[in-house]
Amino acid sequence: MKTDQLIDMLSTNVEPVPPGGLRKTLLGALVAGGVAAFCLMLATVGLRTGVTDGFLPGYLTVKLLFTLSLIGVGAALLERLMRPGQDGRKLFAFVFLPFLIVVCAGVASLVFGQPMAWGRMMFGMQWATCLLCIPLFAVVPFAALIWALRKGAPTNLRRAGAIAGFVAGALGATAYAFHCPDDSVPFIAIWYGTLVALCGAIGAMLGPRLLRW
Amino acid sequence: MDVRSSEPDLRALMISGLDGDAAAHRALLERLSGQLRAYFKGQLNRIGRGPVEAEDLVQEALIAIHTRRHTYDRSQLFTPWAYGIARYKFLDYLRRTKVSAADVPIDEAQELTVRDDSAHVDSSLDLKRLLAELSPRARQAIQYVKLDGLSVSEAAARSGMSESAVKVSVHRGLKALARLIGEEKP
Numbered sequence: 577m578k579t580d581q582l583i584d585m586l587s588t589n590v591e592p593v594p595p596g597g598l599r600k601t602l603l604g605a606l607v608a609g610g611v612a613a614f615c616l617m618l619a620t621v622g623l624r625t626g627v628t629d630g631f632l633p634g635y636l637t638v639k640l641l642f643t644l645s646l647i648g649v650g651a652a653l654l655e656r657l658m659r660p661g662q663d664g665r666k667l668f669a670f671v672f673l674p675f676l677i678v679v680c681a682g683v684a685s686l687v688f689g690q691p692m693a694w695g696r697m698m699f700g701m702q703w704a705t706c707l708l709c710i711p712l713f714a715v716v717p718f719a720a721l722i723w724a725l726r727k728g729a730p731t732n733l734r735r736a737g738a739i740a741g742f743v744a745g746a747l748g749a750t751a752y753a754f755h756c757p758d759d760s761v762p763f764i765a766i767w768y769g770t771l772v773a774l775c776g777a778i779g780a781m782l783g784p785r786l787l788r789w
Numbered sequence: 790m791d792v793r794s795s796e797p798d799l800r801a802l803m804i805s806g807l808d809g810d811a812a813a814h815r816a817l818l819e820r821l822s823g824q825l826r827a828y829f830k831g832q833l834n835r836i837g838r839g840p841v842e843a844e845d846l847v848q849e850a851l852i853a854i855h856t857r858r859h860t861y862d863r864s865q866l867f868t869p870w871a872y873g874i875a876r877y878k879f880l881d882y883l884r885r886t887k888v889s890a891a892d893v894p895i896d897e898a899q900e901l902t903v904r905d906d907s908a909h910v911d912s913s914l915d916l917k918r919l920l921a922e923l924s925p926r927a928r929q930a931i932q933y934v935k936l937d938g939l940s941v942s943e944a945a946a947r948s949g950m951s952e953s954a955v956k957v958s959v960h961r962g963l964k965a966l967a968r969l970i971g972e973e974k975p
Contacts, residue, residue, distance in 0.1 A: 577848065577911060577912050577914045577915060577916045578911055578912075579822050579826075579844065579847055579848055579851070579912065581916065582848050582851060582852070582916075583815060583818045583819055583822065583851065584815075585916075585931075585935045585936060586814070586818060586851065586852070586855045586935070586963075587811050587812075587814045587815035587818060588811070588934065588935050588936070588938050589811070589934050589935065589938065589939075589940065589941065590806060590809055590810070590811040590814045591809065591941075591956060592807065592808050592809030593807045593858060593859045595807075595863055597859055598859055598860055658860065659860045659861070659862055659865075659870065659873075660857075660860065660869075660870050660871075660872075660873025660874045660877060661865070661866075661868075661869030661870040661871075661872060661873035662862070662865065662869075662870075662873075728857075728860045729853070729857040729860040729873075729874065729877075731873050731874070731876070731877040788881070789853075789857075789964075789967075789968075
């Protein structure tokens, strides 16, 4: 085939492309994934019973600050990673910032807390449920984000897969936060932090296979 | 060709093309094909492959640039975007053909636009044979809209599909073509 022939074909009946479409696709995947994770939480473990103080119960605030900041940075990165020529190198460092803050806060609260209480602070009441639920709730968000990335043109597949897994993990953790009865910062740092990072690692492994175009 | 002089032109052509200007889109693809050819020839030369493989890659990259043009952010530079696609297609080619990426010298975005090469050869691809592998709907839509030059509404009337189905079929068909081109090569 001659390249001129191909160019003729490609430039016949050129459709206009409205700007902003790709951003909407990503946003749609985030919302759909988040809603799915939340519904799965309601259907399986259910909302936390007992304490409620006001519109946003205190016990939720720290967890949501952590998970939503991860989602925010991750989504901004995905928006760049799905476009060729933008690797989001500057933003990448900010992914680690929420982890660093929560780990420092966790260590501080252990240091200033009672050594007797360390076991309870780190393992809480339901570490095993947390271990199961966050990755489970992350599955649908991960599929939605991979679908969105495939609509784009990611060129660094491993990194795009990692950030998709990471954001999916953070969405799963957000949904789980509405159930989670454990409120200590060390618990959040250990379980939420590790599981979100694990989802990122799985995403990095799957990225090159799922995102090729 | 110099990067600083080509970037504003290419970007203006790209944006007009995105707004539906077919002449601008054609001019863009024509200019890019020369630059892509020089880029791929240079890269392939270093690993001992010839101009036919380069032409395959030029065509694959042009289809990718066309079908993925919605991923270009109008507020950004154009050259890094096009280079990102060219480099991705080149690395994908290496992966497919099992050449170690470690053997490939490091290059930069401006390598795409510093040289131009219009010495065409035919690629190893046969459009008719590739089209035959598409689904009947996609093949028909591409035949009417892209090869015969019918408008979308004419193609819709002739094929009995809705206009949006024709548009979707063309888009999917082109993406499938790009995928087929990737698989054709050893």
